[in-house]
Amino acid sequence: MVEETNVEQSKKAAKKEAAKAAKAAKKAEHKAASGKDENQNQQETSAEDVSVGKYGPFGMIQSRVKLDERKFVKVTELVNFVKSKGSVWVRGRVHTSRAKGKQCFLVLRQHCSTVQCLLSVNDKVSKQMVKFTGNINKESIIDINADVVAVANKIESCTEQTLELSINEIYVISEAKAQLPLQIEDAARPELSGDADSLNIRVNQDTRLDNRILDLRTPANQAIFRLEAGVCKLFRDILTQNGFTEIHTPKIISAASEGGANVFTVSYFKDSAYLAQSPQLYKQMAIAADFDKVFTVGAVFRAEDSNTHRHLTEFVGLDLEMSFKYHYHEVLHTIADTFTNIFKGLRDNYAREIEAVGNQYRVEAFKFLEPPLILEFHQGVEMLRGAGIEMDDEEDLSTPNEKLLGRLVKAKYDTDFYILDKFPLAVRPFYTMPDPNNSKYSNSYDIFMRGEEIMSGAQRIHDPEYLIERAKHHNIDIEKIAAYIEAFRFGCPPHAGGGIGLERVVMLYLGLDNIRKTSMFPRDPKRLTP
């Protein structure tokens, strides 16, 4: 009740203010913002300008007025307003603008969509207004009031091909500077191999990343990061539906998790600490603390001096850990189903984004089987041997062999996604549970997308004495892992899990060639900005 009064009052006040201020605002606000003097501007031209008050810089929006009566329409929804008698308001960016005699063609961009806007000198539109419109810097944000008009011939250069906007009013909301470090058109141009011309107008990756704010405005980038948000959402929703609880694990830790290699050091008051390379210990502690099935989404840090297409020093980890009753395949099948449902969710709900990325990059659709293909490691070895590769039973997959196996699996099973179970014990960390039936192998698995590993997981040893035995076998100093072992002394269910890197999964799902394309603000050994 109280609050309603409050809101009512504020609405009334706003309307009153709006009425008073609406006209004053344009003058006063832009004066503060642009440094130009609108009065002066209008004096020059108002003598013969029939469009006075219908165009110009709006001025810096400082929340002076609410203008609730202006109903804004999204570019993708304009098609519903073609037969409408009233005009619409649209806010977007000037993609291109070009005055030609008495006409101005402006392309307005909004995310992945573009629409052609037209302004012609007539009894309501002055040549000054046309000139002003033609001179707006690219990438400036504008508000336009326009009529939505059907066109006879398809406009091939815009995403909205059946209509155009006939401008009634146009205001600059935020002006971009005249010289841009890169052109959106160049950054958005399709990568066509064999097209010699295209080499000249590609924007290189460092220029893109140095000017990430502009680069992110391309349709492909708008789509990539919306799809990335989708992967996160699907991961969490699917696991939550399956009874998982989200947890948050500390990033600052007192001891380097994997013996101190590749770990960033942090000054922690008078001490030193480290940045966590994985949430694994904390996920396992949550399992020991009866949370049964947990997942966590958060930053993971790797101080690896690797300048490759698939390494970042900081990435987003999607990790899960799950207790099981008697067999780690209970977990492996949960992971398999999670991926299947993520792929189905992307296919069903992000088709537009996948298409937008495909328009710029050559993307082969991602193929998966339902349920996913699960091979055992020795089967993978046999396939590689069949292709002429010599390798030992207990040898890990080299990167070339990993890729080759991906191609062999694709050729044989027509899937870009598969799981390789039962890795050799010798190539896995000490905490991996050995296979009870064959001591050469272990209860561990890797998962692959387009032939690249995206998850490494396993049943973890949950018995403290056995953990000590295995650690000794690996010549690990038991003192240094005492806290880890201690976590299992108060009763711990058998459990397994794994983690994926979000950026790598999105890169491989979309078939992109570099992980920097799927990290909004990537960090690598040579890049800490923006």
Place this chain on the structure above:
Amino acid sequence: MVEETNVEQSKKAAKKEAAKAAKAAKKAEHKAASGKDENQNQQETSAEDVSVGKYGPFGMIQSRVKLDERKFVKVTELVNFVKSKGSVWVRGRVHTSRAKGKQCFLVLRQHCSTVQCLLSVNDKVSKQMVKFTGNINKESIIDINADVVAVANKIESCTEQTLELSINEIYVISEAKAQLPLQIEDAARPELSGDADSLNIRVNQDTRLDNRILDLRTPANQAIFRLEAGVCKLFRDILTQNGFTEIHTPKIISAASEGGANVFTVSYFKDSAYLAQSPQLYKQMAIAADFDKVFTVGAVFRAEDSNTHRHLTEFVGLDLEMSFKYHYHEVLHTIADTFTNIFKGLRDNYAREIEAVGNQYRVEAFKFLEPPLILEFHQGVEMLRGAGIEMDDEEDLSTPNEKLLGRLVKAKYDTDFYILDKFPLAVRPFYTMPDPNNSKYSNSYDIFMRGEEIMSGAQRIHDPEYLIERAKHHNIDIEKIAAYIEAFRFGCPPHAGGGIGLERVVMLYLGLDNIRKTSMFPRDPKRLTP
């Protein structure tokens, strides 16, 4: 098809294996695990033991068998099996166990639920089995096969009060060590003020945190962290429904965001870097890059040497930023609605968790108005002056005044949640947009729960020239914020936002007295472990 064959094969193999291994497993596996020799154990007792093979250590579960035929029932669902003729399998922890002559009473705990289990010597149950059961260490994980039996008199000491389990078989899955650093019963005991006895058996906070795995097993802690996951989920779901896109912002940054105070330094290869104190710049860059409405959930770091009930050095930030058309109240009302919907979601979907916390801690139900109360800063000042506080118009709220105002607002409006809009410009950062109507104030707001600030937000200045003007006014070196200013040179919509600390919000929602209660593995200046 291929995969089905695969799965079929694996199922058949498993069944075959299960048949062979089922009996062998119990012997073989536990031998590896517990170091005890079951054969020996059974030899000792088998002569006159009618229960042989129906109890004992199960052995370390190494995924030898699948035992898919065992259908496990949750303790909370046992009530559906009272009239069932068959027995059920339950996995849980030994909460207490006590053999008394020919009987053993065992309380099995599963998360927040407990159920009484009974075992009496009879023609099917040996005294050895009863003795074994009575000797299982507290907190060990057990599998039991039992009949669900209705009881005549309510069992007051368990959450399942109308039934008990009559044990047929009992196996120890994972044994806890005999001496526990804290007792779950003590850690879970209700905090009743004025109860002198209760002082003796409280577990102090450091003991709890040092043994967090055990401490987290209390019903209140099980509930707190499930509710915390709920807050995150609600925050994301509500914003996603409102068209927000989730983004991920880097935690390692090249320049200290707020001038270098309270920032952790990281060794970054041959350089130094910092841990981000806020994702604000990156949220704003995402806005400038046309993502319109963004949120991010992630670790935030503060190198403040504050050892208070409400400061952590690392916490989970829930941040949002949103472009608006003409007035930042578009954003403020979105934030207000988000909170309202979170509170409603918690009330409707987490009643059981709220009750479980209330059983241990004295929690007054959290009160909120719909829509939320929004006061202007000057109104808050007037209320404080009315209560005898002397303060200037442009003075910031001190912590005592903040709390007093919370009490005054609660008394007058009966709400634990309110928003204070229009803070004095002088007490806000340089990037805060001044109020266009009164230069003493600004377009900024704080949000309070139970009288403590949980969010500080504002319309940010999106005009680069004006940003420079305001920075100069604050005597900030323009050189040092050049990258920040640059972000607004390519056209940026007006925008506003804010961020909350997850742990603080959960602490205040539940009315808890310390933020370490709502961080699973808290970090403060003196604590980096576990």
